[in-house]
Amino acid sequence: MVDDLDGAQGADLGLSFGGESAGEQETDSASPFFVSKKAAAVLKHEILRQYVVPFVSKVGSTSPDARVVYLDGYAGPGTYADGTHASPSLVLESAATVSQFRKLECVFVERSRKDFERLGTVVKAAQARGINAEARYGRVQNHLDYVLERARGVPLLAFLDPFGLGIPFDDLVGKIFGPDRPQNSQGWIATEVLLNFSANAVRRIGGLLTTTKPVANRDATLNALDLACGGTWWRQEFVASSDNAEAVQRISFGFARRVCAATNARAWVVAVRNRSHHQPVYHLVFFTRHSDGIWLFGEANSLAQEKWRAFCAPPPPPKDENALFDIPDTFEAEEAARKRRWIDEIKGNILNLLATRGAFVIKDHHTAVLGSAIDGARKTHIKSAVKELYSERKTGCNGVGDVETLRITPPS
Ligand SMILES: C[S@@+](CC[C@H](N)C(=O)[O-])C[C@H]1O[C@@H](n2cnc3c(N)ncnc32)[C@H](O)[C@@H]1O
Structure with a gap:
């Protein structure tokens, strides 16, 4: 929480x-x-x-x-x-x-x-x-x-x-x-x-x-x-x-x-x-x-x-040579879904900040950028979010460089 x-x-x-x-x-x-x-x-x-x-x-x-x-x-x-x-x-x-x-x-x-x-x-x-x-x-x-x-x-x-x-x-x-x-x-x-x-x-x-x-x-x-x-x-x-x-x-x-x-x-x-x-x-x-x-x-x-x-995760299911298909390791799938949610949350927060404040530097808005992902996400997820926004032409910042000093600008 x-x-x-x-x-x-x-x-x-x-x-x-x-x-x-x-x-x-x-x-x-x-x-x-x-x-x-x-x-x-x-x-x-x-x-x-x-x-x-x-x-x-x-x-x-x-x-x-x-x-x-x-x-x-x-x-x-x-x-x-x-x-x-x-x-x-x-x-x-x-x-x-x-x-x-x-x-x-x-x-x-x-x-x-x-x-x-x-x-x-x-x-x-x-x-x-x-x-x-x-x-x-x-x-x-x-x-x-x-x-x-x-x-x-x-x-x-x-x-x-x-x-x-x-x-x-x-x-x-x-x-x-x-x-x-x-x-x-x-x-x-x-x-x-x-x-x-x-x-x-x-x-x-x-x-x-x-x-x-x-x-x-x-x-x-x-x-x-x-x-x-x-x-x-x-x-x-x-x-x-x-x-x-x-x-x-x-x-x-x-x-x-x-x-x-x-x-x-x-x-x-x-x-x-x-x-x-x-x-x-x-x-x-x-x-x-x-x-x-x-x-x-x-x-x-x-x-x-x-x-x-x-x-805390249960151990991955053992491999069964006779099984028709492998039972998936749900932990990895859950982790991937978690990361996807964090990146989506961060993207939304960045767009909100951009709309309400104009251009800003990530370092100055730690809490607002991470939002409800604050206890799970880290810089790598912020970087992914910025890169996705850039490729979607929603920001002019390409996400390259140190995350904290990235300046988020409107799309050019
Ligand atoms: C939760 S354990 C510490 C665990 C350790 N920090 C770790 O993570 O491996 C708390 C320890 O504090 C000691 N202790 C209790 N009251 C203390 C006090 N007033 N000053 C110093 N040590 C104390 C206890 O004997 C116990 O070994």
Whole structure:
């Protein structure tokens, strides 16, 4: 689902429960979560994998000493038990990829002793390969000042992925996006955050507002969500919603809007599900203060969504030598139909913009060009749309060159 809210765009958002106080979900590397990957983690990790290298390449080009700092505040054990990448190991791979031309400095924080020990092994192996990385033990809140000092004057990307509630709203807007991270022409320093806002937490904690049963730590648990959301506003949203799905949607976007308003950032909210017909497990909320960040994130999200769909798709039917005809692999047909719909949508949006505004540059109209295809399509689909419009003599732009800088003109 896609929405365009003042400064917040993307699929519907959610918030989770956890954090430092009552109700935090504890887990460690023995928990099923870290045994093998579920679909939700496939999407999350693919977004990270697709985003980090382009981000670091771009912002590191003007950074002192080509340095960029990356914080994984809820790192976990580093890899899954079956050996697949978890967020630390995959970002360490990205650090290796950019190491010839950028210095990505990775800080991983983990508060479970068992997970921290496994994380330490992963980080040591990376250090032995010459990658700048460190693992720190404890609560991320207690390491924020250290990370921000280290990132003083250089770009920072923070990945905040708790099982439940994350850092307090005030730490997010007052520290990570705080006064030491200027965002104006006097001193631009890139600051981006990708955070997991748990839908499960909203559903669970919100339910405490209306339950008639006595619940231990009720007030402390409600206060924990107040802290994460930056106030009690979410309580009214929850009670005013007709069901949990609406509550999660309203509160997730409400959170994104409030962060945007307090930090002058733009947000992209991605609903993360284990299957397309499931409710979101959480929403990934991406915050950036630069339009380039939105473009880069859009590419990463589109590629990751494709990978997620492939992961969720049933396996292709086995070949039967005796069959009269092959049973088609419906996934590929569905993907082709999806792409066709996106291109048609984008063509319509471009024609609308052209009719209402006259000539325009694609880069300046990201949301309007992509429209309802925003959570699936990417630059390649915009390019196809422009080329089709050109061959249909509906624009003078032939679609050749970098998509963002294409100037769409009326047909000549
Ligand atoms: C969802 S898991 C992280 C998964 C990891 N980011 C990945 O994608 O592979 C959340 C982790 O955060 C840890 N944790 C919970 N609260 C924390 C806190 N306040 N500070 C640091 N780590 C915390 C948990 O022990 C758990 O390992």
